[in-house]
Amino acid sequence: MSSIKLFSLMFFLCSSPCFSAPKSSDPNSLYKSFLKCLPTSSPKPDTSFPSIVYSSAANSSAYTKVLQDRIKNLRYKTTATSKPAIIVTPKKETHVQAAVICAKKLNIHIRIRSGGHDYEGVSYALSEKTQFMILDMFNLRSVNVNVAVETVVAEAGAQLGDLYYRIWEKSKVHGFPAGVCVTLGVGGHISGAGYGTMIRKYGVSVDHVIDAKIVDVKGRLLDRKGMGEDLFWALRGGGGSNFGVIVSFTMKLVKVPKVITVFKVTKTVEEKAVDLVFKWQSVMSTVDKDLFIRALLNPAPESKKKTAKATFIALFLGDSTKLMSLMSKSFPELGLKKADCFEISWIQSILYWFNIDYKKTKLEVLLERNNGANFLKRKSDYVQTPITKQGLTAIFNKVGELGKIGLALNPYGGRMNEIPANATAFPHRAGNLFKIQYSLTWNENDPKVTEKYMNQTRVMYEFMTKYVAKNPRISFLNYKDFDIGVNKGDGYNSGKVFGQKYYKNNFDRLVKVKTAVDPENFFRNEQSIPIPPGKKKHTGVSMVEDSIYQ
Known part of the structure; x- marks a missing residue:
């Protein structure tokens, strides 16, 4: 290859500034590298990135508050629990896109938190051996209801309390079939299926999802048309964080009686x-x-x-x-x-099922975020x-x-x-x-x-x-349970153990979708959808061996 062609190739590869992961494990080094990367990776010019990135080294008190405020399971709030090197708290879709692109460039493992229960700490804890970051979606919590066409668009960081309250604001004869706990995060709850008291009438939440927005491993913001029907199928019950970052869901409302x-x-x-x-x-x-x-x-x-x-x-x-x-x-x-x-009323029934006195409590309690742990x-x-x-x-x-x-x-x-x-x-x-x-x-x-x-x-x-059910003994994805298995080694054989319990015969199709949209297995966790043996795998983070979860 001529020196001119070699120079041209290098220029092409680095036409956007080239970044590499910091050689040290110093969180401050990663913090600085991330801040440098974000503006150059954003689809639009943006100077607000310093306000959404937190590091234990750079802004420790704010970092600690952001980390701990949405930890609902105190088993994962100890000195032994692994801590992220940085936390990114996006306020708009382009922030999510830039964060994913930079995490990929800097070879940093990413955990996605929509702010709900997360029974096994998958969204904010990891093996102590690995440097990782949290993409915390809590600022993306808007809920837009359109009664005329009976739809609602809810961002991933909204809680069910936000969703229910905003529907009630616009209509007294509409509702949505989702969970009893108003503190559940929309992103995780709905992508895991969503189960509630209207299941026998209307099915689970994903039966009413008609569109979604997701940021994929390439940093692209895709809607249903852009992602294709296979990925859209997978997001409805297959766990969104297996395939990318869920930004929002568009859902059909259901009718509820006044009484x-x-x-x-x-x-x-x-x-x-x-x-x-x-x-x-x-x-x-x-x-x-x-x-x-x-x-x-x-x-x-x-x-x-x-x-x-x-x-x-x-x-x-x-x-x-x-x-x-x-x-x-x-x-x-x-x-x-x-x-x-x-x-x-339907909205009062939400309080009743969450053990809140519906006669004495204002409905605005549904919008509160400090829910304890x-x-x-x-x-x-x-x-x-x-x-x-x-x-x-x-x-x-x-x-x-x-x-x-x-x-x-x-x-x-x-x-x-x-x-x-x-x-x-x-x-x-x-x-x-x-x-x-x-x-x-x-x-x-x-x-x-x-x-x-x-x-x-x-x-x-x-x-x-x-x-109970046998061959396999089946489980509900939203009730995450590491006792039924975690990814080890190449991930596929161990992943199949818990995967067939969560997904039954849908497991193989989910593996195909995962392999097509995330062939390097960038979006992964202890119970993520694996890719088949022999396929290209990301090597920056090993799967669970001697993790805090065992």
Whole structure:
């Protein structure tokens, strides 16, 4: 090659300033390199980048606040938890594009946080051996409702409280089927499927997503048309952070009546709680789609023996008269009384389900961002065959024996039986009676207590093996659980273990999409979609071996 051609090639490669990762692990070096890179990588001229980049070395107090304010699981808020070298907090789409481009140029691993629960800290923690950054989306939280065409556009950093409040502002007869917890981040919750109290009527959140914006590994901002139908399919239930950075979702609103009825009834074993849960299994699979009843099993320390109690909490899309008529025919054993029922609006039902006094609390509470944190562990299962009374008795006794863990039984049926498993990346549709969430929360900042309670969740999970779905034993992506497997080595074989539990037969298609849009596996985490063996892999960050998660 001639010297002129060589010079021309080098000029082409560096026509935008060439950057390389700092040779040292000094966060300040990376901070300076990132600040230098961002303006040259932005699609538009921008001088605001210094205000959105944080480093422990450059602005330590602000960095600490930004890092810790959205850590909801205190298991990942310790001195042993890995810390990002920098945090970028974009305020517009072009900030996201520049951040992705610079992370790629500087060979820095990226974690994406939309500000919700994140049960395993995937969005803000990593192996201690690796330098990484957080792309924190909390400033991108706008929600724009268009009642005329019945759509809403929500940015990834919005919480469900923002989404629900903004819909209510514009319409009293529209809602959206998403989670009970108003502190969930839109980006993660919806890309993982989105499950809520209107699931039997309207399905999961992704069933109503009609468009999305994502920044891909090349820094391109793509909508549905630009990304293509394969990637759009994958984003709906396959976890957005596997493929890029979700910026926003466009969704269709659903109709809700002006009057909604809720109730909560608790029964002890002496009040035939076991028989009621047994009947509940068959009722909820066939009852009117407008009715959703969650059954909660929690320890009953007031009981004479170690056992559990059952709480039935409901949402009915209609008035109490219609509900009472429905319950008298389908579930009279519960003994529901008119006095147990409360007729409220859809937005008030959001507060009710989040354990907020809807009579005394202003709706603006839904817009609050300081939501607290706890030590917690969550796991999930699906039940496809009714559990016998003998089995339920054993489960009640095990919950009482362990003394802390609770089980939330979330019913299926209705609309979920009508949508094919491959319609979106979320596969858990027909054939499921209910989903179980295993829930354990504690406040003691003591490693021994943490280990005790982590073990309790595993004991309960193992105990439930014979009652739940098998081959594979399936799990819900939004209830992330590292116990069911993490990426190791080449990622594919280990990824297949948990991947088939989260995605069932959709796993292979997700791998194909991942390989096509991110062939170097730049967007990855402990439970990300892997790429097949032999394909080109990013070498800047090793997968989990001796990480803080094991």
